Every structure is written in C-alpha cells, then in structure tokens.
Amino acid sequence: MTYLRNVWYVAGFADELAPGQLLARTLLDEPLVFFRQPDGHAVALHDRCPHRFAPLSAGTLCDGGAAVQCPYHGLRFDGTGACVHNPHGSGAIPKAAAVKRWTLTERDGLLWLWAGDAAGADESLIPDFSAVTRAPADATIRGYLPTACDYRLLADNIMDLTHADFLHAGSLGSGAITRAKAQVDDMGERSVRITWLSSGDRAPAAFDEQLREQGRPTDQWTEVTWTAPCAMLLRVGATLQGEPRERGVATTNLHLATPETTGRTHYWYWSTRDFAVSPHANAAIRPVIEFAFSQQDKPMLEAQQRRIGLAEFWSLKPVLLASDAGAVRARRKLDALIAAEGANA
Ligand code: FES
Ligand SMILES: [Fe+2]
Incomplete structure (x- = not known):
C-alpha cells in the first residue's frame, strides 16, 4: 500500500512504552522495536537484526538500557x-551492521513516528492535542483497539457521526445529529473540520443524564477536526436549550x-470530559464507551472491510450522502497529499 510519508503517525500512548x-x-508494514534510552528518550528501530534477521524485539535491553542485544548471536x-x-x-x-533508526518524538502523551526522511521531520506538523492531557485522570478513558480494517474507514467513521444515531442509538446517539446540517471547513491542505449544531432535541442518554435537568430540549454541538493521515480531535457537548455552553457538559x-x-489498523481513543469527575463516575462511564467502540464501531469497521475485500474504495462507487461531506473531503485531501509525494518522488 502507498502511505503518506512526510507526516507524523501516532505510534502509541507514551506510557505504553515503559522504561x-x-x-x-x-506500523506501515514496517516491523519496529521501541524502547527508552536511559534518559527516558523513546527510540524506534527497524525490528530486524542485519545478521540473520532475527527480531530485535525478542532480545534484551543491555548496557544500562542504552542498547538492545539480538537474541540470536548477541550483536548489540x-x-x-x-x-x-x-x-x-x-x-x-x-x-x-546497523539497523535503521526511525524518527520518533513524544508529544501530548503520545508517541509520534515520522514516516519520511529524517531530514524532513517537521514537528510543527504534529497536531495540538494538549487539550486531552489537561483533563484529570478521573475524567479520562483511553483505549487501544487493533482493528482489521483500512485506517481510512476509521476516519470515515468519525467524520460522519450520524452513525451514532443508528449504531449507538440509546447511548451516544439521539437522532439530533442526523437532522442537523453539517458545516465543513477547510483547515489547510492537511486538515478538515466538520461541525454539527442542533437546537431543541433531547441530548443523547450519556449526556442527558449529566445535565441539570433530564429530558429537556438542548442545544448540542459536535465538532471533528481531522488531520492527515488519520488523527481526529472530537468535541461534543450539550446544554439546556438557550443556556450558555459553559453551563452544559462537554467532552474532548x-x-x-x-x-x-x-x-x-491500530486504533487509539482518548476520551475526556468536563463533568462527572470522580473514580466512581469514570467506572460507570467506561463500560458505555468501551461497549460503543469495541462492540459496535470495531465490529462494523471489520464487517465493512470484509465486504470491501481488497477492492479500492472509490472503485466500488460508494453512494454519497449529505453526511459524507467531511469524510469525503478528508479522503480527497489524503489522496492529493499521497499523489503529490508520488509526483515528487
Ligand atoms: S541474527 Fe542477530 S546476531 Fe545473528
Ligand atoms: Fe461510533
């Protein structure tokens, strides 16, 4: 597969990589081994010894953690x-006797891998995800879901949140987002934002039960910003109709x-909120989120992929609905970025 090269890919939560x-x-069909240097710096190497091609990840850290020893004949x-x-x-x-080192950096609690030549690595291209790092642990739920689908289906999924009204009806969906008209904004050549606003609908159950009064009409907002290749920041909130947003509840x-x-695809989610901040609330909300992502989204993404098989997405001539505007814009941008790299190669 042709991947975008001059871009940062998430390689994991920073704390997945323990000292x-x-x-x-x-990642990107490349076997990698990650470890932390004695000073805590995370590094990524090609996970293949240049001698007889053993996986270095099956070896051991040595020299005080500064080096990895191949498990087969001991090169370090x-x-x-x-x-x-x-x-x-x-x-x-x-x-x-050397292995390729990949450019890796750590930002906002995430590991980021640069897939292009090291000389071109531009940290200003990493999207700003500091908002989630500011949430307290008791208002944070994170997870990792390896998913048997093309990564772009995940962008389609989040960029078209009308699916919540159907796939997550009863928990995250209320019907409001399907009735709302989405606005799509171009955020430069690597980013697209889609926003849904609605007024007068009851909030989805997960939000309604957190509002000051239940079952009342609300103003709701949902905003997703996609950044190439497949990183999305999603803000969702609801407030009693006519009241300022600050009096409502919101998630980032x-x-x-x-x-x-x-x-x-490696799929990580990181959900934070500005309400129900307590270990008890976190324990109550976690299964709702985990159920939606692991028992509803993931099986749907995998089922879609099975139906698509190896076919190229556009070759199947997908029917386009009004709700696809953001997802299609993101796909077009990614296609254009990949094509531009091909043309410059
Ligand atoms: S395969 Fe690594 S030292 Fe031989
Ligand atoms: Fe979903």
Whole structure:
C-alpha cells in the first residue's frame, strides 16, 4: 500500500512504552522495536537484526538500557541503530551492521513516528492535542483497539457521526445529529473540520443524564477536526436549550488511527470530559464507551472491510450522502497529499 510519508503517525500512548522494556509494533508494514534510552528518550528501530534477521524485539535491553542485544548471536545496537558490540571473532564491527533508526518524538502523551526522511521531520506538523492531557485522570478513558480494517474507514467513521444515531442509538446517539446540517471547513491542505449544531432535541442518554435537568430540549454541538493521515480531535457537548455552553457538559476526545499493515489498523481513543469527575463516575462511564467502540464501531469497521475485500474504495462507487461531506473531503485531501509525494518522488 502507498502511505503518506512526510507526516507524523501516532505510534502509541507514551506510557505504553515503559522504561526498561522492548515494545514490538508494526506500523506501515514496517516491523519496529521501541524502547527508552536511559534518559527516558523513546527510540524506534527497524525490528530486524542485519545478521540473520532475527527480531530485535525478542532480545534484551543491555548496557544500562542504552542498547538492545539480538537474541540470536548477541550483536548489540544502540538507540541510533549503530552496532556497538560484536561478541564474535576480533570483535570488529562490520560496516553493514546497523539497523535503521526511525524518527520518533513524544508529544501530548503520545508517541509520534515520522514516516519520511529524517531530514524532513517537521514537528510543527504534529497536531495540538494538549487539550486531552489537561483533563484529570478521573475524567479520562483511553483505549487501544487493533482493528482489521483500512485506517481510512476509521476516519470515515468519525467524520460522519450520524452513525451514532443508528449504531449507538440509546447511548451516544439521539437522532439530533442526523437532522442537523453539517458545516465543513477547510483547515489547510492537511486538515478538515466538520461541525454539527442542533437546537431543541433531547441530548443523547450519556449526556442527558449529566445535565441539570433530564429530558429537556438542548442545544448540542459536535465538532471533528481531522488531520492527515488519520488523527481526529472530537468535541461534543450539550446544554439546556438557550443556556450558555459553559453551563452544559462537554467532552474532548481523540480518535487516532495508524495503519499496521494493509487491512489492519491500530486504533487509539482518548476520551475526556468536563463533568462527572470522580473514580466512581469514570467506572460507570467506561463500560458505555468501551461497549460503543469495541462492540459496535470495531465490529462494523471489520464487517465493512470484509465486504470491501481488497477492492479500492472509490472503485466500488460508494453512494454519497449529505453526511459524507467531511469524510469525503478528508479522503480527497489524503489522496492529493499521497499523489503529490508520488509526483515528487
Ligand atoms: S541474527 Fe542477530 S546476531 Fe545473528
Ligand atoms: Fe461510533
């Protein structure tokens, strides 16, 4: 598959990578091994020893955590990918004994991998997701769902939240978003925002029960900002009709997808809210969110992919509805970015 190269991909939650441990994860068809240097810096190397191609992730950290030792014949590689120890023969290090180091950085509690040449890595292209990091732990629910679908289906899913009225009816959907007219805004060549506003509808159950009064008409807002290749910041809120937003309830969420291989996607979600901040509330809300994402969205995404098979998405001539405007704009932008890289290659 052709992936966008000059862009940052989420590689995981920063705390998935514990000090002193090796994390194996395939991104963009590339097997990678992640670990932290003794100073805490996270690094990513090609997870394949250049000797007989053993996975370094099956090896051990050594030299105080500064290097990884291959499990097969003991070559050691430091965080730059250079071989720093050869236990064989004279101990001389063959010139070719090096593994590729990928550009990795940490921002807003996430690991970000640059998929292009290191020289072009531009940290200003990382979207600002600091909003979720400011939420207290008792108002935060995060999860990771490996999903057997193309990563772009996940963007379609979040950029068209009318699906909540059907797939999540009774929990996250109330029908309001399907009746609302979406506004789509271009946010530059790498980003699209879609906004739904509604007034007079009752809030979805998950919000209604948190409002000052239940069952009343509300003003609701839902806004998703997609940034290439597949990172989405979603803000959803509801307030009693006519009241300022600050008197209502709101959530700020991330939906992040990175291709693992063709047809397989790493999916991370990070949901925060400005209400019901307590361990008890978190424990009550968690199953609602986990059910929606893991028992409704994920099976639907995987079922769609099974129906699509290996066909190219547009070749199937998908029917376009009014609600697709944001998702289609995002796909077109991503296609254009990938095509531009191909043309410049
Ligand atoms: S395969 Fe790694 S040292 Fe031989
Ligand atoms: Fe959903």
